Amino acid sequence: MAKSYFSDLVFKRIESLENGDYENCRFVNCILPNCDLSGINFIECEFENCDFSTSKLYDTSFKTASFAKSKLVGLRFEDCNEFLFSIDFQDCNLNLSSFYQVNPQNLSFENCNLKEVDFTEAVLNEVSFDNCDLDSAIFKNTNLEKADLRTSYNFLIDPETNNIKESKFLLQDLPGLLHKYNIHIE
Template sequence: MAFDIIYNQEFTGDFFFDDEFNFKEYESCTFVNCDFTECHFKNAVFLGCKFIDCNFKAADINNISLRGVNFLNCDFTDVNFARIDQFIYEFDFTNCKMDYAKFYALNLQHVSFNSCSLISADFMEANLTKVLFDNCNLHLAEFEKANCEGADFYTSYYISLNPLKTKIKRAIFNETALPGLMSHFDIIVKK
């Protein structure tokens, strides 16, 4: 099936329905204040696109490609990213709400999460090598069996991960993260 190609367009305040994005390629497009809550993304490609103030809450994302994509002030509550195309990807998130989002077993190397809420996000078995978590709320986020080697958690907070079940070699943490790293050992850390 041939893809419809949409190039260099801006979409503002649009409400998208069901399968509008299936088998379409968007290149250098900007989406501002758009609502994707009813969308079922299947076999869509986004190249060099920006999403600003968009709502993806509980959208169905299935086999989409994200290459050079920026998300700013978007809501991804309860979105399952586990089925995105992992062949060639590049995306980052700034000031996004991503509570209960699922990144299970994804290869997210070098992705940036900047000032995001990731409460109860699922990063189990994900490759988070050199991922930047800058000023993120990681309350109850799950990292079991994830590879967090070289990840930067320095400015993030409410981190709780088990160093015996998560690879954290050369990961960067602030000293305030020590209680969350030690909580699995049933010890008390005092200052």
Template sequence: MEINNFLNNEYSEIEFSDIKNRELDLTNKDFFKCHFNNCDFSNTDFSNSNFENCIFENCNLSLIKVVNTKIVEVEFKNCKLLGIHFNSCNTFIIDMNFDKCYLQYCNFSRLQLKDMKFENCDILECDFIESNLEKSSFENSVLTGTIFEDSNLSKTNFINAKEYNINIEKNRIKKAKFSSPEVISLLNSFDIKIY
């Protein structure tokens, strides 16, 4: 669909491909079962829009604005997401999954992220403060510089995750899954030496 066709307020079951325009205003729109492929939405304003059962694939979503944006059953695949404040979304229901994505400087603090997937991703310097990540999965992801603080990580899957730094005194990690040798990093907060 051509970018000039973003004049309506509601879109259903539409494929949007190869949109390269930047700084678009996509506020106050409703997208249902839409597929966004190979689009550059960097600096786009999605505030007050609804995305339900949508897929973003091979997209650049750097610095998008998501104030009061509704995100329900949205899949991000092989996308670049930089500097997004997901904690400014409509938090009544938020449901999204990430696969093979590059996330940096994103804020997921104080969100209900139970059962969500952040798999096979580079998750760099992101914030999960006071977040509920119970039963979520970071399997096969790199978590360099990402902060987990006062969060519920119970039953969360960190199998084959790398470079995480989780203070076990400041997070709930009951029945979380880890793999060796990375699990040793959980002792970092105790200032001890392992030989």
């Protein structure tokens, strides 16, 4: 069965999505929680004020996709097709999502809720976490080389089990890096 192809379209307030390839499309105010997005290709697509919480992402492609003001709770980005995986998030709720072993071509977070997000074994080189809440986010064997966490908060990152070479932090972030030593920094 041939896949449908959609190009240069705007989808507003839709509640279901046809399997296919979407190129240079915009999705606005779409309510698609628990949706099966398996095998769908999103190429240079924008999502604004959408809800994709707990949707299935098996072999879903995000090639230069951007999400703004969207709810993406409980998504498993490790199930996505990793070929040319490039995605950015602005003002999004990604709580309880997972980026386990993800190796993106490009990834950035701005003003996002990333509470209890799993970044275990992810390769997050040069990723920007700009003003993000990382409360209870999991960083284990994560490569954060040259990542920028200067404006983010509530994170606990163990420098002994994560690569933080040339990453950027603020002095006030020391407790989040030294928490396992149970020391008090004033």
